[in-house]
Amino acid sequence: MRLAGFFALAAGVIALPVLFPNNYFVIVVGIAAGLHVILAVGLNLLMGYAGQISLGHAAFFGIGAYASAILTTRYAWPALLALAAGLVVAGVIAWLLARPILRLRGHYLAMATLGFGVIAHVIMVQATHWTGGPDGLTGIPPLNFLGWSVNNDLHGYGVVAAAMLLAIWLSLNIVDSRVGRALRALRGSEFAAQMLGIDTSRAKTQVFVASALFAAFAGSLFAHQQGFVSPDSFNLTVSVELVTMVVLGGLASTYGAACGAIALTLLHQGLVVFEDYEMLIHGALLMAVMIFLPQGLFVGLSQAARWAWRTARGMTP
Amino acid sequence: MPEQLLQFLVTGITVGSLYALVGLGFAIIYNASDVVNFAQGEFVMLGAMMAIALLSAGFPLPLAALLATLLTVLVGLLLERFAIEPAAGAPVVTTIIITIGAAILLRGVALLLWGKDFHPMPAFSGDAPIHLLGGSTLLPQSLWVMGVTVLLVALVRVFFNRTLLGKALLACSFNRSAAQLVGINVRVMLRLAYGLSAGLGALAGILIAPITFSSYEAGIMLGLKGFSAAIVGGIGNPMGAVAGGLLLGVLEALGAGLISSGYKDAIAFLFVLMVLFFEPTGLFGHKAAERV
Amino acid sequence: MGLAHGARHDALTAPLLAVEGLEQSFGGVMALAGVSFQVPAGLIYAVIGPNGAGKTTLFNALCGFYAPSAGSIRFEGSELLGLPPCRIAARGVTRTFQNLQLFFTMTVLENVMVGCHLRARTGLLAAALRLPRVRREERQLRAWAHEALELCELADRAAQPAGTLPYGLMKRVEIARALAAKPRLLLLDEPAAGLNDTETFALRDLIARIRAAGVTVLLVEHHMPLVMSVSDHLLVLDYGSVLAEGTPADIQADARVISAYLGGAVQYAV
Ligand SMILES: Nc1ncnc2c1ncn2[C@@H]1O[C@H](COP(=O)(O)OP(=O)(O)OP(=O)(O)O)[C@@H](O)[C@H]1O
Ligand SMILES: [Mg+2]
Numbered sequence: 024m025r026l027a028g029f030f031a032l033a034a035g036v037i038a039l040p041v042l043f044p045n046n047y048f049v050i051v052v053g054i055a056a057g058l059h060v061i062l063a064v065g066l067n068l069l070m071g072y073a074g075q076i077s078l079g080h081a082a083f084f085g086i087g088a089y090a091s092a093i094l095t096t097r098y099a100w101p102a103l104l105a106l107a108a109g110l111v112v113a114g115v116i117a118w119l120l121a122r123p124i125l126r127l128r129g130h131y132l133a134m135a136t137l138g139f140g141v142i143a144h145v146i147m148v149q150a151t152h153w154t155g156g157p158d159g160l161t162g163i164p165p166l167n168f169l170g171w172s173v174n175n176d177l178h179g180y181g182v183v184a185a186a187m188l189l190a191i192w193l194s195l196n197i198v199d200s201r202v203g204r205a206l207r208a209l210r211g212s213e214f215a216a217q218m219l220g221i222d223t224s225r226a227k228t229q230v231f232v233a234s235a236l237f238a239a240f241a242g243s244l245f246a247h248q249q250g251f252v253s254p255d256s257f258n259l260t261v262s263v264e265l266v267t268m269v270v271l272g273g274l275a276s277t278y279g280a281a282c283g284a285i286a287l288t289l290l291h292q293g294l295v296v297f298e299d300y301e302m303l304i305h306g307a308l309l310m311a312v313m314i315f316l317p318q319g320l321f322v323g324l325s326q327a328a329r330w331a332w333r334t335a336r337g338m339t340p
Numbered sequence: 341m342p343e344q345l346l347q348f349l350v351t352g353i354t355v356g357s358l359y360a361l362v363g364l365g366f367a368i369i370y371n372a373s374d375v376v377n378f379a380q381g382e383f384v385m386l387g388a389m390m391a392i393a394l395l396s397a398g399f400p401l402p403l404a405a406l407l408a409t410l411l412t413v414l415v416g417l418l419l420e421r422f423a424i425e426p427a428a429g430a431p432v433v434t435t436i437i438i439t440i441g442a443a444i445l446l447r448g449v450a451l452l453l454w455g456k457d458f459h460p461m462p463a464f465s466g467d468a469p470i471h472l473l474g475g476s477t478l479l480p481q482s483l484w485v486m487g488v489t490v491l492l493v494a495l496v497r498v499f500f501n502r503t504l505l506g507k508a509l510l511a512c513s514f515n516r517s518a519a520q521l522v523g524i525n526v527r528v529m530l531r532l533a534y535g536l537s538a539g540l541g542a543l544a545g546i547l548i549a550p551i552t553f554s555s556y557e558a559g560i561m562l563g564l565k566g567f568s569a570a571i572v573g574g575i576g577n578p579m580g581a582v583a584g585g586l587l588l589g590v591l592e593a594l595g596a597g598l599i600s601s602g603y604k605d606a607i608a609f610l611f612v613l614m615v616l617f618f619e620p621t622g623l624f625g626h627k628a629a630e631r632v
Numbered sequence: 633m634g635l636a637h638g639a640r641h642d643a644l645t646a647p648l649l650a651v652e653g654l655e656q657s658f659g660g661v662m663a664l665a666g667v668s669f670q671v672p673a674g675l676i677y678a679v680i681g682p683n684g685a686g687k688t689t690l691f692n693a694l695c696g697f698y699a700p701s702a703g704s705i706r707f708e709g710s711e712l713l714g715l716p717p718c719r720i721a722a723r724g725v726t727r728t729f730q731n732l733q734l735f736f737t738m739t740v741l742e743n744v745m746v747g748c749h750l751r752a753r754t755g756l757l758a759a760a761l762r763l764p765r766v767r768r769e770e771r772q773l774r775a776w777a778h779e780a781l782e783l784c785e786l787a788d789r790a791a792q793p794a795g796t797l798p799y800g801l802m803k804r805v806e807i808a809r810a811l812a813a814k815p816r817l818l819l820l821d822e823p824a825a826g827l828n829d830t831e832t833f834a835l836r837d838l839i840a841r842i843r844a845a846g847v848t849v850l851l852v853e854h855h856m857p858l859v860m861s862v863s864d865h866l867l868v869l870d871y872g873s874v875l876a877e878g879t880p881a882d883i884q885a886d887a888r889v890i891s892a893y894l895g896g897a898v899q900y901a902v
Pocket of ligand 1: 686688690
């Protein structure tokens with residue numbers, strides 16, 4: 024069945040807070056992981072399927088977050104309307120940027136997206152009047168809709184979990200469709216894709232916008248969840264982490280991206296106890312995974328599992 | 341206004357020299373291995389931090405600089421041997437992440453060794469500013485930066501154009517398998533490239549440390565600017581990277597002075613984006629015709 | 633009335649493809665030096681010539697991948713020159729490639745479904761929400777893809793990743809993929825290269841079936857027995873110009889053609 028993995032995941036997401044009731048760690052880390060999954064799954068559409076790297080994706084995450092923060096705190100907009108506005112802003116910026124940026128290839132594309140990310144970050148720090156500068160904005164109300172306010176962590180977990188499942192479902196649908204096949208085709212051979220009637224620059228634009236929307240959506244949720252935003256959450260390091268999640272899990276696999284996001288979130292939580300060694304270990308692990316499991320954890324490990332299964336069966340005739 | 345412009349120009353060329361050296365390192369490694377080394381900025385940081393540490397341990401400046409450079413070269417060689425070589429032939433994203441991982445690792449090591457503080461380094465020949473016409477000033481250290489950069493760039497040129505080793509390295513960048521066929525040891529050449537880049541980076545770091553101070557994070561922005569320089573110049577074109585670095589430095593200084601210093605980095609990257617939008621392979625990059 | 637009749641008459645006699653004075657150079661190399669020819673509908677039209685004659689360049693120019701410096705390419709009466717490749721494909725011209733351009737990580741079926749791209753409409757939003765009409769269209773695409781696979785005798789390989797097929801079958805998937813777009817003109821660039829004799833035989837039958845299905849075929853090929861037996865008309869290119877043109881029998885008797893081939897290394901008995 025097409026969505027078997029999806030339902031298994033959904034069951035796991037619901038089971039967690041039931042198995043660990045009132046467990047602060049599960050809830051808080053779960054929320055962080057869920058937001059990361061949305062970001063990674065969106066970025067994977069662009070990187071994994073369409074084969075276009077983006078080292079500036081935190082910018083769209085930030086645009087969503089700041090839109091919600093500014094509109095709800097300064098102009099008292101309802102949360103959902105602010106979220107929609109964030110999506111629109113991120114979508115329009117992505118759309119404007121897509122054509123000139125996605126004409127670039129390889130390292131030039133990496134440079135351009137990275138530059139975009141740095142520029143967005145500098146604006147967040149400098150446009151103090153709007154963004155509150157380096158200190159950011161505080162006092163963002165919790166997400167509320169239809170008279171229901173998300174005012175405890177368990178509710179927050181529920182909302183993020185639902186949003187995450189929605190993101191995964193959308194991604195699975197896109198990948199397994201005419202549009203998704205066109206994206207995979209252009210990654211395989213842009214030339215052949217064009218010769219089959221695929222307007223590749225249009226396809227790239229669309230997927231760039233789509234992945235920006237995923238990021239902005241996560242950004243809005245993040246802003247409401249935290250109650251404050253500051254530029255540090257949207258800097259280059261974050262962009263790099265997003266790319267790492269996608270590649271760590273395994274490019275071109277929605278579940279792979281989700282696994283990568285969860286793995287990296289847990290890794291960060293785990294490394295906190297090492298304090299000063301955190302950075303060193305983080306760097307070393309990143310290198311090790313890329314050198315020894317270049318297809319990523321999810322793909323690499325599932326291949327290894329299959330191989331082990333086959334040899335095990337082979338030994339018991 | 342004009343005297344201010346002169347001041348911006350002086351600052352711009354000083355910083356631009358630094359970008360040029362880092363960009364040159366990017367170009368050399370890219371040529372030899374098709375890898376953009378995101379740890380290039382960390383070479384700069386390591387050079388500076390190690391020199392500072394050696395100085396405070398009582399070494400005289402020339403010896404400290406030499407040792408710091410050699411140690412950084414060693415780091416470059418280790419990076420090539422244990423991170424780049426095993427991943428030969430990997431796709432662009434993979435190598436990007438490996439070198440980013442290396443950068444984080446090196447930063448982590450620096451953090452452990454030297455903490456989070458900024459570390460000062462005494463200027464090579466005093467802090468008394470030299471007065472130029474119209475009230476602009478120039479630090480003696482800036483002269484060191486510019487002078488040594490000119491010298492290093494000239495040496496790199498001579499190395500690539502006049503020496504057999506340099507030509508062999510150049511041959512690898514044009515066609516690795518052909519180079520292998522004519523008996524060039526491509527592996528050795530790769531290590532040479534990493535060593536050379538690391539050395540250039542370290543020297544850049546030592547030169548600038550007296551002006552900007554240094555910390556474990558100092559390499560991040562420098563690395564990015566060096567990458568920008570290499571891209572603006574057309575990646576894989578060493579002299580293009582030098583030109584790109586100078587251009588970037590001057591523009592950034594002008595932007596900081598005339599528009600807003602807070603937006604200086606944004607201005608630099610906006611310039612890079614504009615270059616790429618109009619020249620998708622950089623200002624001096626060659627445009628390879630696609631074939632099917 | 634008279635006008636309508638005239639137009640209809642035109643459509644009957646006008647060639648499907650008319651190329652006039654096509655020029656394409658790379659630096660100093662004139663890869664196409666004023667090539668003109670016409671392909672009537674319903675034919676298997678072969679383009680032959682020694683290595684480097686400009687055959688692939690001709691295909692790339694026809695498909696909009698290059699921007700020729702002079703000439704015109706009229707397909708069903710309208711100009712193709714200046715259109716981007718995807719628009720040319722939409723007009724009804726698809727192709728295969730001398731160097732495989734398969735989507736290796738996708739299955740054979742998916743490859744061919746990409747070929748059906750132009751026959752469907754699903755956009756990003758509808759796909760993301762998987763609306764009922766998207767499911768219907770998806771079923772339709774599968775059916776169309778299977779038709780193309782049947783025609784190319786690949787139905788039993790549908791679920792296999794394309795990259796795991798033997799070389800001969802990969803080339804066939806490219807043909808199926810191009811056919812799935814329902815083109816009126818199919819360009820085949822050296823479909824027999826790398827095939828063994830049995831596969832070449834099967835290929836000949838396949839090309840004949842494709843023509844029988846109403847698709848005009850423009851064939852670039854070095855395998856002379858195949859070319860001579862399957863094609864209706866031949867065009868010989870040498871150094872980017874047309875050296876000769878005619879039926880297989882004409883060409884086999886043409887002294888210039890023989891010397892053009894013998895002038896280079898002797899590769900194929902003509
Ligand atoms: N993109 C390109 N850049 C530069 N030169 C090219 C390019 N494409 C083709 N050429 C040159 O144009 C000439 C014609 O090449 P083309 O590939 O069209 O030959 P061909 O007839 O297909 O040969 P073959 O039978 O070997 O496939 C050759 O001299 C080739 O080197
Ligand atoms: Mg050819």
